[in-house]
Amino acid sequence: MTTTPKPKARAAARRPPSAVRVMSVTSGKGGVGKTNVVANLAIGLAGLGQRVLIWDADLGLANIDVLLGLKPEYNIQHLLSGEKTLKEILVEGPHGIKVMPASSGIQELANLGESQKLGLLTELDEFDEALDFLLIDTGAGISSNVMYFNLAAQDRIVVVTPEPTSITDAYALIKVMATKYQRKRFMILPNQVNGEGEAKAVFKLLASVADKHLDSISMSYLGFIPRDERMIKAVRQQKAVLDAYPTAESSRSFVSLAKAILRTPNGASLDGGVRFMWKRLLRI
Numbered sequence: 141m142t143t144t145p146k147p148k149a150r151a152a153a154r155r156p157p158s159a160v161r162v163m164s165v166t167s168g169k170g171g172v173g174k175t176n177v178v179a180n181l182a183i184g185l186a187g188l189g190q191r192v193l194i195w196d197a198d199l200g201l202a203n204i205d206v207l208l209g210l211k212p213e214y215n216i217q218h219l220l221s222g223e224k225t226l227k228e229i230l231v232e233g234p235h236g237i238k239v240m241p242a243s244s245g246i247q248e249l250a251n252l253g254e255s256q257k258l259g260l261l262t263e264l265d266e267f268d269e270a271l272d273f274l275l276i277d278t279g280a281g282i283s284s285n286v287m288y289f290n291l292a293a294q295d296r297i298v299v300v301t302p303e304p305t306s307i308t309d310a311y312a313l314i315k316v317m318a319t320k321y322q323r324k325r326f327m328i329l330p331n332q333v334n335g336e337g338e339a340k341a342v343f344k345l346l347a348s349v350a351d352k353h354l355d356s357i358s359m360s361y362l363g364f365i366p367r368d369e370r371m372i373k374a375v376r377q378q379k380a381v382l383d384a385y386p387t388a389e390s391s392r393s394f395v396s397l398a399k400a401i402l403r404t405p406n407g408a409s410l411d412g413g414v415r416f417m418w419k420r421l422l423r424i
């Protein structure tokens with residue numbers, strides 16, 4: 141005897157696996173350039189026809205809305221309390237990029253009731269199809285808030301500068317992710333470097349220490365972003381360098397970075413997508 145599936149089950153079966161790539165941009169040390177990387181990578185990806193949502197998960201002060209000159213009215217708290225819908229809390233940034241403004245933390249997500257969690261998932265599900273990338277700007281370090289988002293993402297881009305403290309803190313973050321949370325894949329992005337030689341030296345140093353002390357770690361080199369005065373100037377104008385100075389050296393490397401990321405395999409249908417990330421975040 142065959143049974144007719146319920147309408148909800150039929151809809152779920154029809155839906156293709158999520159292809160949204162969820163990537164966190166993170167670092168051990170603060171102030172290394174994460175927020176700038178997120179903003180410019182988002183613009184680079186948008187220029188390549190990708191639909192991008194930025195989730196500002198950094199609870200610090202230098203947030204993505206400040207960098208992009210946006211003025212968000214609401215944040216995720218309003219979504220969780222049911223006062224606003226997802227569409228209402230999102231802010232439109234340059235090039236059609238959507239921004240989810242920062243809120244006080246992830247703890248409130250974990251504290252939601254089951255029906256609230258499921259309601260949220262349904263709303264996010266609808267959004268899933270209108271998106272190619274979700275970039276998460278995390279805070280620095282190894283606090284539980286940062287870890288939450290890094291665990292929920294499929295890919296982690298670790299931003300690191302040539303400063304010794306930045307390299308040791310990046311290693312500390314990678315070590316905790318690998319040993320405590322079994323996350324073994326990392327994309328490394330040297331920033332504020334003097335050129336390719338320095339970028340590769342930073343990568344090699346990090347990779348060799350990780351290889352020596354951690355089991356089955358995989359680190360990929362994503363290219364690099366040079367130290368560039370125009371990036372500092374753009375920040376002062378509350379603009380991403382890619383918009384303020386499109387021909388600057390750093391702007392060109394952000395375009396290359398976006399292309400490099402598009403070339404990497406999309407594992408979203410296997411272990412990712414927005415729904416999967418939310419399930420992990422909400423611990424369903």
Ligand SMILES: Nc1ncnc2c1ncn2[C@@H]1O[C@H](COP(=O)(O)OP(=O)(O)OP(=O)(O)O)[C@@H](O)[C@H]1O
Nearest residue numbers: 170171172173174175176280332366367368371375
């Ligand atoms: N490639 C670069 N060239 C020159 N200056 C840079 C570069 N990248 C970042 N900076 C400078 O570093 C500052 C900090 O960058 P950003 O706010 O993106 O770091 P962050 O890692 O997000 O910091 P936080 O940990 O506080 O969130 C920028 O305002 C800019 O002045």
Ligand SMILES: [Mg+2]
Nearest residue numbers: 174175198202
């Ligand atoms: Mg930041």
